[in-house]
Amino acid sequence: MTEFHAVTAGVPQNVFTLPTPTDITLTPFWTTILQKDNFLLQRSSSPGNHLFRNLVSTIANVFDTKLPPFRILFQREVNTMCLQIAVGETEKAINAAWFWIEKNMMPELETIDHPLDRERWVSEKINMIVTEIESGTDELSSDENVRNASRTFRQIFDIPHSERFVSYYSCAYKSRQGWLYISENFIGFHSYILGVETKELIELKEIQEIKKEKSKGIFDDSLRLITKDKQEYYLSNMFKRDEVYDVLVQLTGQAMQRWLKNAGGDAPGQSTDAAFTAAELSSKRSIQQTHRLLADGSKSPHHQLVSPLKQDLATQKRNNNYCSRFRLPADQYLISGLDATYSKDAAADRDPHFLSQVPPGVVHLIGRVYLSQTFLTFESEERLPAPQHNLPVCKAVFPLYTIKRVERLNKGAYTSGVAITTCHRMEHDFFLHAEKNACEQFCETLKDLLLKQIPLFKKVKPFMATCESEQIFQTDSLIDTRVHIGGLGLEFGYAENSKKSKDRSKTKLWKLYFQENGRNLTMIKLPTFGKLVRVGLPNSLRGEIWEASSGAMYLRFANQGLYQETLDKYKDQKSTSTEEIEKDLNRSLPEYPGYQSPEGINRLRRVLTAYAWSNPELGYCQAMNIVVSALLIYTTEEQAFWILHILVDRFFPGYYSTNMYGALLDQITFEQLVEKTMPILWNHFKRTNVELSVACLPWFLSLYINSMPLEFAVRVLDILFMEGPRILFQIG
Structure with a gap:
C-alpha cells in the first residue's frame, strides 16, 4: 500500500479519467497543441463563423455531447485507436496533468518496446491513479455514459467533484428544449439553442412538492416542482415522466432525511458518563479502523468500478x-x-x-x-x-x-x-x-x-x-x-x-x-x-x-440474546434518555394493575432503556412509554423490545424523534383526507378555529392507546400489525 500511495503522490486532481477508446478521425473539432512520444494534448476548436459555432453548440446540447475544452490522449501507433486518459476545464488544469505525465510516465514508457505493452502499461497506470484519487466519485462508474454526463453536469453548474450523478432526461422548461440533470442533492436544467442559454439549479432539500400534470391538458408528460419559497418550475415534453417522478420522490425523501438527522443535535441516548463514553468511542474507532484495514488489504486498487x-x-x-x-x-x-x-x-x-x-x-x-x-x-x-x-x-x-x-x-x-x-x-x-x-x-x-x-x-x-x-x-x-x-x-x-x-x-x-x-x-x-x-x-x-x-x-x-446483553452492558449507566424515562414510568397506563407494582414498572424501564441504548441517535421519545406499556401486557420484554424496533424504524419513521417530523407530516395528510372526504365537518372545524392536527397528534403518537378504553385499543393494534399504519387514518 505504501508503494501505491507513493505512485499517486502529487497527481493533479479531477483531470485523469478511466482510459476510454476514442477514434480521433470521427471527432474533427479538436486541435492538437502538444505531442510528445505517444501522448497528444488537444483543445476543442470551434468554427470561425459565429452562426455556425452557435449551430454546433446547439447540436451538442440537443444530443448532450458537450465535451470539456481540453483532453489528453494516448496513441500506441499512428492511425490506431486512441485512449482518452485526461480531460480538463481549464488550460492550467490540463497543463498540470501534461507536466505530470512528462515527469512520471514518459521516462518509464521509453523502456517498453512493444506498442501493445506500452498501451497496457499506460492503461493500468491510469486505472490505478483514478481508482485511488477519484474514490467515491462518478469517474469510477462502470457506465461510460454516466461518467461523461457527470462531467458535463459538473462543468455546466460548477458542482463539487464529489457529487454523485444519477441520470439525465430530455425535457422542456419555459418552452425551451434541453436536458434535466439529476444528482444526489441537485436537480438542474440546461438548454443552449442558437446562442441563447437557459440554466436552473435547485437543491433537492428545497423542493416542497412534486406534482404530475398534463401538458395542454392532454399529454401525461409534465411535472411541476414547488420549492419552500413557493417558486414553481414547470417541466414538460418529458417522455419518461413517471420514472423521473419516482427518482425525484426517492431522492428528495433521502435528502430530507439527511437534513433532519443533521439538524437533530446530540444523540439523547448517548451516555453522560464521560469515561464510559470515551472508552466506547475509542472501541468503536478501533473496530472501524480494523474493518477498514481488512477491506483495504483484501481489495486490489485496480478496476474498482462502482455501479451507477x-x-x-x-x-x-x-x-x-x-x-x-x-x-x-x-x-x-x-x-x-x-x-x-x-x-x-x-x-x-x-x-x-x-x-x-x-x-x-x-x-x-x-x-x-x-x-x-x-x-x-x-x-x-x-x-x-x-x-x-x-x-x-x-x-x-x-x-x-x-x-x-x-x-x-x-x-x-x-x-x-x-x-x-x-x-x-x-x-x-x-x-x-x-x-x-x-x-x-x-x-x-x-x-x-x-x-x-x-x-x-x-x-x-x-x-x-x-x-x-x-x-x-x-x-x-x-x-x-x-x-x-x-x-x-x-x-x-x-x-x-x-x-x-x-x-x-x-x-x-x-x-x-x-x-x-x-x-x-x-x-x-x-x-x-x-x-x-x-x-x-x-x-x-x-x-x-x-x-x-x-x-x-x-x-x-436473528438477534437472540442481544436484549439481555444490552441491559448488562449499560447497567447503571445514565443518559438524557434514561432520565426522561424515569419521569414517564408512572404515567404509563396507571389504571392497569401491573403498573401499580414494581414488577410492571421494572419491566417497562428495562425495555425502554434497552431501546434507548440500542438506538442512541434517537434515544427515548414521549409516547414510547404508552406504546410499550400496552405491549408488555401481552408480550415478554424481549418481544416488546423488537416490536418497538419495528414500530419506530419501519411502521412510523420520524414519529418518535426530537422533532416528530413523521407524525407532523401524517397530520397534514390526515387533514387533507378529512377535507376531501368530510367537507361539512372540515368547514365546521374551520369556522370554530379547531386545529385538527393539534387535537389528533396524541392519537397517532400513542396509537390510540390513550384515546379509548384499552380493550378497544388492543384491537386497533391487532389490525395495525396485520395491515400496517393506514389503520390509524381509518380509525381517525
Whole structure:
C-alpha cells in the first residue's frame, strides 16, 4: 500500500479519467497543441463563423455531447485507436496533468518496446491513479455514459467533484428544449439553442412538492416542482415522466432525511458518563479502523468500478419494497424471483366441527416466489376483495433455517419445481414457470443459501420454545414448553375478560389454523388469518401474532440474546434518555394493575432503556412509554423490545424523534383526507378555529392507546400489525 500511495503522490486532481477508446478521425473539432512520444494534448476548436459555432453548440446540447475544452490522449501507433486518459476545464488544469505525465510516465514508457505493452502499461497506470484519487466519485462508474454526463453536469453548474450523478432526461422548461440533470442533492436544467442559454439549479432539500400534470391538458408528460419559497418550475415534453417522478420522490425523501438527522443535535441516548463514553468511542474507532484495514488489504486498487447511482437507487428501492411487503429485516436483499404455482394439501386429521370457521388449508395459487439471503417467500397474484384489494390472497414467508428437507419436483418436460418440508412437518410445493436454465439456477441458489443456514438450525427449537403457539400443541410437539410464555397479563389480568371474549373458542380456532397453515416462524397467511384477527385474538396468543404479523419475530430470532446483553452492558449507566424515562414510568397506563407494582414498572424501564441504548441517535421519545406499556401486557420484554424496533424504524419513521417530523407530516395528510372526504365537518372545524392536527397528534403518537378504553385499543393494534399504519387514518 505504501508503494501505491507513493505512485499517486502529487497527481493533479479531477483531470485523469478511466482510459476510454476514442477514434480521433470521427471527432474533427479538436486541435492538437502538444505531442510528445505517444501522448497528444488537444483543445476543442470551434468554427470561425459565429452562426455556425452557435449551430454546433446547439447540436451538442440537443444530443448532450458537450465535451470539456481540453483532453489528453494516448496513441500506441499512428492511425490506431486512441485512449482518452485526461480531460480538463481549464488550460492550467490540463497543463498540470501534461507536466505530470512528462515527469512520471514518459521516462518509464521509453523502456517498453512493444506498442501493445506500452498501451497496457499506460492503461493500468491510469486505472490505478483514478481508482485511488477519484474514490467515491462518478469517474469510477462502470457506465461510460454516466461518467461523461457527470462531467458535463459538473462543468455546466460548477458542482463539487464529489457529487454523485444519477441520470439525465430530455425535457422542456419555459418552452425551451434541453436536458434535466439529476444528482444526489441537485436537480438542474440546461438548454443552449442558437446562442441563447437557459440554466436552473435547485437543491433537492428545497423542493416542497412534486406534482404530475398534463401538458395542454392532454399529454401525461409534465411535472411541476414547488420549492419552500413557493417558486414553481414547470417541466414538460418529458417522455419518461413517471420514472423521473419516482427518482425525484426517492431522492428528495433521502435528502430530507439527511437534513433532519443533521439538524437533530446530540444523540439523547448517548451516555453522560464521560469515561464510559470515551472508552466506547475509542472501541468503536478501533473496530472501524480494523474493518477498514481488512477491506483495504483484501481489495486490489485496480478496476474498482462502482455501479451507477441510478442503478443503486433502483436496487435499493426494489429491496426496500421487498422487505416491506413481506415484513423482513431491512438487511435482506432480493436475489431471485420466478413466477410459480404454490401448492399445499390440507392437514391429515382435523375436527370437522370447525370446517365452517377454519376451512381446509388447501392452497393452489399462481404467484411469484422470491429468494433473499435468509428467506423463501411467496405472494399470490390473486387479491382479496375490496376494500382489501391491495392485499394478496396468500402470503408465505419461510426462513431458510426452518426448512428441514428439499426435494426437486419434475412435472412434465417443461416444468420443474421444489418441495420444501418445514420444521413443523408441513410440505409446500412450488412449481416454477420459467425456462429450464432459470429453474436450475433458482434451485442451485436455494441449495447454496440453505447450506449457509446450517449453523442456525440448532437455534430453532430453543427459539420456538419461547412461542406460546407451541404450548397448545404440547401433547404432540417436539418443543419443551412447560412454562407459559407471556406478558404482565398472565399475572395481573388482561384488558378483555377472557370469558366474555370467548378466549377458549378462539384458541381452538387458532389451533386449527396453525395445524393447517403452520405457526410462528413458518405460518402462511390466507384470508382466514385476517378473519380470525378481526374476530379478536385470544389473550394468550396476542403477543405472538403481533410479532409474527409485524416481522419482529425474525429480528428476535436473528438477534437472540442481544436484549439481555444490552441491559448488562449499560447497567447503571445514565443518559438524557434514561432520565426522561424515569419521569414517564408512572404515567404509563396507571389504571392497569401491573403498573401499580414494581414488577410492571421494572419491566417497562428495562425495555425502554434497552431501546434507548440500542438506538442512541434517537434515544427515548414521549409516547414510547404508552406504546410499550400496552405491549408488555401481552408480550415478554424481549418481544416488546423488537416490536418497538419495528414500530419506530419501519411502521412510523420520524414519529418518535426530537422533532416528530413523521407524525407532523401524517397530520397534514390526515387533514387533507378529512377535507376531501368530510367537507361539512372540515368547514365546521374551520369556522370554530379547531386545529385538527393539534387535537389528533396524541392519537397517532400513542396509537390510540390513550384515546379509548384499552380493550378497544388492543384491537386497533391487532389490525395495525396485520395491515400496517393506514389503520390509524381509518380509525381517525
